[in-house]
Each structure stands twice: as structure tokens, then as C-alpha cells.
Amino acid sequence: MQLLKTNTKQKTLKELLAGADAVLIGAGAGLSASAGFTYSGGRFERYFGDFKRKYGFHDMYSGGFYPYDTLEEYWAYWSRYIWINRYTDIPKPVYETLLRLVDGKDYFVLTTNVDHCFQKAGFDKKCLFYTQGDYGLWQCSKACHNKTYDNEKMVRQMTEEQKDMRVPAEIVPHCPVCGAPMTMNLRCDDTFVQDEGWYQAYGRYQDFLRRHQGVSVLYLELGVGMNTPGIIKFPFWQQVRQNPLANYVCINRGEAYVPHEIEKRSLCLDSDIGTVLEEFCSAEPGK
Numbered sequence: 001m002q003l004l005k006t007n008t009k010q011k012t013l014k015e016l017l018a019g020a021d022a023v024l025i026g027a028g029a030g031l032s033a034s035a036g037f038t039y040s041g042g043r044f045e046r047y048f049g050d051f052k053r054k055y056g057f058h059d060m061y062s063g064g065f066y067p068y069d070t071l072e073e074y075w076a077y078w079s080r081y082i083w084i085n086r087y088t089d090i091p092k093p094v095y096e097t098l099l100r101l102v103d104g105k106d107y108f109v110l111t112t113n114v115d116h117c118f119q120k121a122g123f124d125k126k127c128l129f130y131t132q133g134d135y136g137l138w139q140c141s142k143a144c145h146n147k148t149y150d151n152e153k154m155v156r157q158m159t160e161e162q163k164d165m166r167v168p169a170e171i172v173p174h175c176p177v178c179g180a181p182m183t184m185n186l187r188c189d190d191t192f193v194q195d196e197g198w199y200q201a202y203g204r205y206q207d208f209l210r211r212h213q214g215v216s217v218l219y220l221e222l223g224v225g226m227n228t229p230g231i232i233k234f235p236f237w238q239q240v241r242q243n244p245l246a247n248y249v250c251i252n253r254g255e256a257y258v259p260h261e262i263e264k265r266s267l268c269l270d271s272d273i274g275t276v277l278e279e280f281c282s283a284e285p286g287k
Ligand SMILES: [Zn+2]
Pocket: 140, 141, 142, 143, 144, 145, 175, 176, 177, 178, 179, 180
């Protein structure tokens, strides 16, 4: 497959949005990074300097995969991680600007992000499918039952009571059914629990696709990298190819490209997402 950077002769984002009967947003990590949720550099240093000095990793993702010796240490790390990335305010209003952009449109969001930003910014929960889990949920590490558990209260307690990079042993969480340690509800292996809420969202996404076959859909892909292209990027390319009325927009700094087959119906913007959306909304009265 030949991948091309598109030229400037395409329709603008404004024209594509105006002509669309519906908008399907596909959002990856780049969107939250643009909104200020960065996982390395100064923000990592600020919250995880002690873990960095002890273990030598340089970003939050790496620390999340580290095989800690004890659950006390594992939860000291993860509770901080969840607290700052799930329960604190979003640093910049990029998600809110995105909502203004699709406000009044028939839209749906497919996202690999697990940080709850769409809900925080006011997107209708019924229009969201977050496929990979949620930092705000725990599950049984043995996946012995298909239920997830809100963790806000426990996570707050863990961040408050930890000392020397360990939480007290008595607050390490265990499965109420089998007694195994609890773990994050994040898709990293085949023990990921898809609870009732997950299946309902999956059903609504399938329904959105079914209802919009053969109509003018704008596929708006934001900050989706090549880590898991099979979830958003490749299906978007395929669906645009199959529907001659569909158009594709990709906003991604450093990774904005499109396959040759749909190039004429695509717009690639190699820029910061927040900057592009802000410029668009400030140029549009009422947006
Ligand atoms: Zn269990």
C-alpha cells in the first residue's frame, strides 16, 4: 500500500463538516497529549521522580508495565497514575473544542483512550465506545467474573496513605468473588473483562455504522498512532473506501497520511490537534 501526504487541493475541514450527514470520530493517545495529558518529560518527572530514580524508566507507560515485587508498590505507582490521568481536570480544553465542532451533528466516538476525557468534556456517554477499558475501573486479575468496579475512593485513599512508594498492605484490593488481586480494567492481554457497559457501547457503535451505510459520513481521526492501527485507523480506511460518499480527515502531528485509494476524499493535517480545532471554531460563528 502506498501512503501519501495529501496536497492542498482538497476540500477544507469546514467544507467536509458542512457536507457530512454524520461524523465518526476516532481518537487515540495524540488527542489527550494535545490536551496536556503527556506521559513523559516534566509531568512524569513531577509525579514519578522517585520511581524513575529507583527503576530507571523514563515515562509513565513503562512504569505501568514494570513487574513490581510487591502489590504495595504496584498500587503506589498505579494509584498516582490513575489519579493524575483520570480524576484531575484536563489541562487544556481540546476535548471541549471538539465537542463544539460536532455539536448538533449526528456523531459517534470510537476511542482507544482510557482516561475518561470525553465524558469529562461533556460528550454524551451513549455516543462513546472506549474499547480498551478505563483507568477508573478495576477488575479481577483472574477475570473470574465479568464485572468492573469504580476505583475513585480507593485510589484517593492509596495516594493519600502511601509512604516510601508503598501503600499499606491492608488496602491492597482483592476480588470479592475469588480473592485474587484486583487489577486495572485495561486491555493488555486476554484477561480483559468486557462488562455489560462495554457490550452496550459496542452495540451502539455497530448500530451507528449500520444506520450510516451509504450516507455522507465524515471519518475524523485524531491522534491515532501505529501502536494498535487495527482498532481505528485500518477500519476507518476500509470503511471510507467502501462508501463513496464518505470522507476522511486525519489530524496527527508527524503521522498524518492516507492510502492512495482514498486520497481524493481525504484531508491530512500534520499539526497539533488543539491548534487546528481552535482555529476552526474561532473562525466559525456560534462554534
Ligand atoms: Zn476473581
